[in-house]
Amino acid sequence: MKNITFILLLLSALGFAQESNPDYDEQLAKSLNADEYGMKTYVFCILKTGSNTTATKEERAQLFEGHMANINKLADEGKLVVAGPFMKNDKNYRGIFIFNVSTLEAANALVESDPAVKAKIFEAEMTVWYCSAALQQVNELHNKVAKKKM
Numbered sequence: 707m708k709n710i711t712f713i714l715l716l717l718s719a720l721g722f723a724q725e726s727n728p729d730y731d732e733q734l735a736k737s738l739n740a741d742e743y744g745m746k747t748y749v750f751c752i753l754k755t756g757s758n759t760t761a762t763k764e765e766r767a768q769l770f771e772g773h774m775a776n777i778n779k780l781a782d783e784g785k786l787v788v789a790g791p792f793m794k795n796d797k798n799y800r801g802i803f804i805f806n807v808s809t810l811e812a813a814n815a816l817v818e819s820d821p822a823v824k825a826k827i828f829e830a831e832m833t834v835w836y837c838s839a840a841l842q843q844v845n846e847l848h849n850k851v852a853k854k855k856m
Contacts, residue, residue, distance in 0.1 A: 740839035748787060749813035750835035751803040758826035765825075772821035773828075774856055780805075781845050785816055788844055800828055806842060810834065 727744075739746050761769065780786035788804040805813040810832055817823055817830045 735839070738839035738842050744839055745836055746839040747808040748835045748837055748841070749805040749807055749810060749832050751805060751813060751817060751830050751832045752799055753801040753803065753823075753828040753830055755798040755800055756823070756826040756829045761825065761827060766827065769822045769825050769827055776820045777803075778856070780816060780819070784842070784845075786845075787841050803830075804835070804837075804841070808834065 734740075735744065777786060777789045781789070785806050786803060787806045789801065791801040792799045803817065805816055807813050807816065813832050814830075817832070820828070822828050823830055
């Protein structure tokens with residue numbers, strides 16, 4: 707046991723211990739629910755082409771209008787951190803959502819509020835994801851660089 711303690715003290719003295727961050731902002735970290743590494747859990751969602759192939763052009767237009775309205779609503783509520791479409795690809799990936807929730811159940815309730823998902827224009831594939839808590843500030847910054855709202 708003394709050998710293990712000695713080795714840990716030696717490694718610490720040699721600089722292998724984790725350093726404190728001089729830029730750390732405790733108030734900001736707490737407001738973003740960051741852990742000691744500045745990280746937190748989200749749910750990462752890939753939207754894929756869904757099984758609905760019979761929707762008319764008019765129905766699809768209405769569903770996409772509702773899809774965009776839902777994205778803006780969830781972003782304004784702080785529940786959706788990032789959303790965006792993929793460019794054309796061979797995987798049928800259509801877009802992503804990063805939800806500011808830590809469980810698949812909570813994310814499922816949010817994704818089911820999307821009219822295009824409900825109508826099976828999209829299907830959602832989700833997983834819990836660990837990333838910087840600062841990601842939550844994207845929407846605030848985006849509003850400062852977007853000349854027009856979507």
